Amino acid sequence: MLLELTGITKKYGDFFANKKIDFSLEENEIHAIVGENGAGKTTLMRMLYGMETPTEGSISVRGIKHKINNPNEAIKLGIGMVHQHFMLFPSFTIAENIVFHHEPKKGILYNRKKAEEEVAILAKKYGMNIDPSQLISDAPVGVQQRVEILKVLYQGADIIILDEPTAVLTPLEVKDLLISLRNLSKQGKSIILITHKLNEVMQVTDRVTVLRDGQVTGSLKTKETDTGHLSKLMVGRELAKKEKTEVKVGASILSIEHLNIIENSSKKKLLEDINFQVKAGEIVGIAGVSGNGQSELIAAITGLLQVNEGSIHLADIDITNLSVRQIREAGLAHIPEDRYLWGSAKTASVEDNLMMTEYRKKAFQKNGILHTNVIRKFAKETINKFSIKTTSQEESAQNLSGGNLQKLIAAREIQQNTPFLLAAEPTRGVDIGAMEFIHEQLLMKRNNGDGVLLISSELSEILSIADRVLVMFEGKIVGEFTQADVSDEKISLLMAGGKHEQG
Amino acid sequence: MESLFDLSLINSTLRMMAPLLLAGLGGAICARVGIFNVGLDGLMLMGAFLGIAANVLFENLILATLFAVIGTAIFSLILGYLIINLQANMIVVGIALNFLSIGITTFTLRTMFDVKGAYYDNEMAGLPVIHIPIIREIPIIGNIFSGQTPIVYLGILITILLFFFFRSTVLGSRYDAVGINLTAAKSQGIKVKAIQYQAIIISAVLCALGGVQLSLGQVTMFSENMTAGRGFIALVATMLGQSNPFGVFLSSGLFGFTEAISIRMQSMNIPTNFTLMLPYVITIVAMFIFKDKTQLNALKNNTGSTR
Ligand SMILES: Nc1ncnc2c1ncn2[C@@H]1O[C@H](COP(=O)(O)OP(=O)(O)OP(=O)(O)O)[C@@H](O)[C@H]1O
Numbered sequence: 074m075l076l077e078l079t080g081i082t083k084k085y086g087d088f089f090a091n092k093k094i095d096f097s098l099e100e101n102e103i104h105a106i107v108g109e110n111g112a113g114k115t116t117l118m119r120m121l122y123g124m125e126t127p128t129e130g131s132i133s134v135r136g137i138k139h140k141i142n143n144p145n146e147a148i149k150l151g152i153g154m155v156h157q158h159f160m161l162f163p164s165f166t167i168a169e170n171i172v173f174h175h176e177p178k179k180g181i182l183y184n185r186k187k188a189e190e191e192v193a194i195l196a197k198k199y200g201m202n203i204d205p206s207q208l209i210s211d212a213p214v215g216v217q218q219r220v221e222i223l224k225v226l227y228q229g230a231d232i233i234i235l236d237e238p239t240a241v242l243t244p245l246e247v248k249d250l251l252i253s254l255r256n257l258s259k260q261g262k263s264i265i266l267i268t269h270k271l272n273e274v275m276q277v278t279d280r281v282t283v284l285r286d287g288q289v290t291g292s293l294k295t296k297e298t299d300t301g302h303l304s305k306l307m308v309g310r311e312l313a314k315k316e317k318t319e320v321k322v323g324a325s326i327l328s329i330e331h332l333n334i335i336e337n338s339s340k341k342k343l344l345e346d347i348n349f350q351v352k353a354g355e356i357v358g359i360a361g362v363s364g365n366g367q368s369e370l371i372a373a374i375t376g377l378l379q380v381n382e383g384s385i386h387l388a389d390i391d392i393t394n395l396s397v398r399q400i401r402e403a404g405l406a407h408i409p410e411d412r413y414l415w416g417s418a419k420t421a422s423v424e425d426n427l428m429m430t431e432y433r434k435k436a437f438q439k440n441g442i443l444h445t446n447v448i449r450k451f452a453k454e455t456i457n458k459f460s461i462k463t464t465s466q467e468e469s470a471q472n473l474s475g476g477n478l479q480k481l482i483a484a485r486e487i488q489q490n491t492p493f494l495l496a497a498e499p500t501r502g503v504d505i506g507a508m509e510f511i512h513e514q515l516l517m518k519r520n521n522g523d524g525v526l527l528i529s530s531e532l533s534e535i536l537s538i539a540d541r542v543l544v545m546f547e548g549k550i551v552g553e554f555t556q557a558d559v560s561d562e563k564i565s566l567l568m569a570g571g572k573h574e575q576g
Numbered sequence: 577m578e579s580l581f582d583l584s585l586i587n588s589t590l591r592m593m594a595p596l597l598l599a600g601l602g603g604a605i606c607a608r609v610g611i612f613n614v615g616l617d618g619l620m621l622m623g624a625f626l627g628i629a630a631n632v633l634f635e636n637l638i639l640a641t642l643f644a645v646i647g648t649a650i651f652s653l654i655l656g657y658l659i660i661n662l663q664a665n666m667i668v669v670g671i672a673l674n675f676l677s678i679g680i681t682t683f684t685l686r687t688m689f690d691v692k693g694a695y696y697d698n699e700m701a702g703l704p705v706i707h708i709p710i711i712r713e714i715p716i717i718g719n720i721f722s723g724q725t726p727i728v729y730l731g732i733l734i735t736i737l738l739f740f741f742f743r744s745t746v747l748g749s750r751y752d753a754v755g756i757n758l759t760a761a762k763s764q765g766i767k768v769k770a771i772q773y774q775a776i777i778i779s780a781v782l783c784a785l786g787g788v789q790l791s792l793g794q795v796t797m798f799s800e801n802m803t804a805g806r807g808f809i810a811l812v813a814t815m816l817g818q819s820n821p822f823g824v825f826l827s828s829g830l831f832g833f834t835e836a837i838s839i840r841m842q843s844m845n846i847p848t849n850f851t852l853m854l855p856y857v858i859t860i861v862a863m864f865i866f867k868d869k870t871q872l873n874a875l876k877n878n879t880g881s882t883r
């Protein structure tokens with residue numbers, strides 16, 4: 074056996090993040106770990122990678138017991154980890170990122186030329202297409218993910234841990250990645266893959282281990298199981314297929330006319346003549362490969378970016394270039410794209426994060442003095458309702474698992490009860506149970522007669538809950554579909570820059 | 577009447593800018609590893625004081641400089657421990673360090689030398705002025721570069737060395753990496769704390785040299801709070817120069833120039849209140865014109881998450 078974890082327990086205070094976990098990995102195997110948000114997947118892997126020490130239990134690699142005290146020791150044992158959040162240096166080149174901490178040297182000097190050559194050879198060997206001299210900040214997310222994997226390979230890892238590598242990728246990029254993983258295992262690497270997407274598990278893995286509440290609830294051969302069984306092991310119940318009811322579409326809530334945004338320095342058009350409406354009782358989805366203007370559109374609607382031409386109306390109010398607060402008061406709630414950058418204050422408590430957009434409301438304050446009891450009760454109810462897993466309300470947000478923080482932000486914004494919700498990647502990194510719940514909440518909002526704009530790089534998400542789908546490409550809206558005539562292929566084609574066939 | 581601009585103005589600019597340059601480079605190193613070092617002024621003051629005190633004790637300029645450098649480096653460990661290990665707010669710690677430094681130097685001055693305000697001794701030797709043999713003979717360049725203290729030349733040398741350090745060495749790139757994304761550097765097994773300590777200690781050494789230039793180079797005395805905010809001007813030089821060694825050289829040159837010219841204007845019957853104001857006015861104006869992203873990054877006090 075290549076790798077064996079026995080009886081691993083990790084306690085944070087009185088809380089068991091992992092409890093007596095047994096896990097093993099064979100040579101050339103792709104082994105999936107699945108489980109709900111906060112089940113303890115990342116924690117387990119952090120211990121294997123030396124970023125955390127187990128409270129109890131042992132780790133053995135190739136039959137020999139090891140205490141792994143820091144990432145350096147893990148790397149020496151041939152263990153590499155691609156983290157849930159990218160660990161890259163934006164202003165470094167791709168080659169510099171890959172060779173980091175193992176740079177080719179000439180004396181004390183950095184041999185950048187050799188670095189680029191070595192990286193090019195490595196990329197070729199594993200069939201990954203990259204340009205070593207490109208800056209990371211200029212590289213699309215899919216390429217950044219490849220860089221993360223190449224980095225681990227460059228360090229000579231045989232055991233590669235991937236923590237939710239597909240969460241931020243587009244369907245096409247996911248396909249590429251899964252092919253790469255297969256290739257890697259053929260070339261002698263062993264892979265641990267953490268993911269919430271069970272179809273990926275079924276496609277590439279040999280074995281699956283399911284965690285729930287820090288414990289193993291099943292470890293099976295992929296061939297001998299199916300997604301239904303796995304989700305039952307994960308959540309502890311069968312998932313219901315959601316029914317969409319017909320809702321009468323009402324007046325327009327968000328209406329955007331001839332919106333243009335031009336970059337200051339390069340005069341490039343980031344958004345070009347965007348026109349669309351979101352009506353009451355409607356979920357409008359925007360599909361597109363990330364980086365085609367979605368972020369700018371979000372920033373324009375929420376008041377984070379100056380609009381050059383055109384107008385944005387929320388209900389009857391012209392919100393073009395108003396301040397963020399004015400726009401929110403006009404009736405906008407917003408689940409931001411990036412949970413750490415825009416969505417939360419990492420070092421603030423769970424409770425404070427929940428209150429961030431609420432505290433000004435009458436129920437929670439009087440003349441600037443907060444009603445702490447009311448707030449505490451409200452926070453507690455929200456945490457229960459959205460089943461956000463946290464050790465306490467005072468826990469700082471950065472200690473929440475990625476998916477749980479996402480749930481917190483979604484909960485906060487959905488509970489605003491505003492007539493309009495802008496949901497950008499609302500289920501990024503959340504488990505299937507929570508995804509189902511968030512989708513239900515979005516549908517409930519729509520059934521209430523509110524408008525929802527859903528921006529997602531997850532095509533299946535858009536197809537399953539949107540009433541109308543717009544496709545964005547290079548800053549323009551290049552296609553519109555109603556739910557009746559939408560299909561996977563049609564959208565994929567437009568997303569890739571193909572022409573909309575009339576007919 | 578003496579003219580306002582001539583070649584010796586450049587010569588005195590070099591002399592005036594040296595302390596700013598050294599402290600500014602110290603600030604730049606810290607900024608590159610993600611630390612916003614507001615304590616430059618205090619470190620410089622400590623260096624200036626230790627230089628004089630040690631010179632009185634040992635009557636040896638090399639030993640005095642060495643003593644100042646080592647003493648200040650040890651003093652800077654307070655800053656390091658609070659910022660790096662205890663994760664305290666960098667600005668608060670930096671300002672506290674500045675006040676601590678004023679307190680310690682003033683107190684010691686009074687107990688050790690039994691004087692208030694300033695200590696000077698006519699007998700005491702200051703840093704020697706070097707005339708570089710060949711350069712001295714070249715007509716214009718000779719006027720500009722010759723006749724400075726060793727610390728001024730050292731400042732120029734360190735600027736060049738630091739530039740190559742960041743551009744071409746492996747360690748330099750790791751320093752940058754720590755400043756850009758601390759969590760990522762840590763996750764790759766980099767000893768982040770060690771690097772941040774190194775940066776703080778190097779900045780203390782540079783500040784101490786700057787302080788010695790003030791107390792033993794430009795004059796031969798120590799007066800209470802004699803840096804008079806130069807550490808803050810150096811901090812501005814760091815920002816203006818975008819934490820790039822040559823950038824810091826140019827911006828501290830600008831401040832050194834205003835200082836030199838304000839002295840000259842005093843001798844031309846322009847009110848001293850006005851001329852003394854000049855460096856600070858330029859600093860404020862410069863802050864409006866230039867914005868620096870690296871400083872903002874340093875301020876964000878990286879506590880990223882890998883989850
Ligand atoms: N430093 C810490 N202090 C307290 N609790 C912590 C700490 N780190 C993690 N936890 C808790 O441990 C649990 C497991 O977290 P972990 O990140 O391993 O979950 P996960 O399975 O990776 O979830 P996700 O799918 O959302 O990424 C969570 O409930 C989290 O809140």
Ligand SMILES: [Mg+2]
Binds near residue numbers: 476
């Ligand atoms: Mg996780």
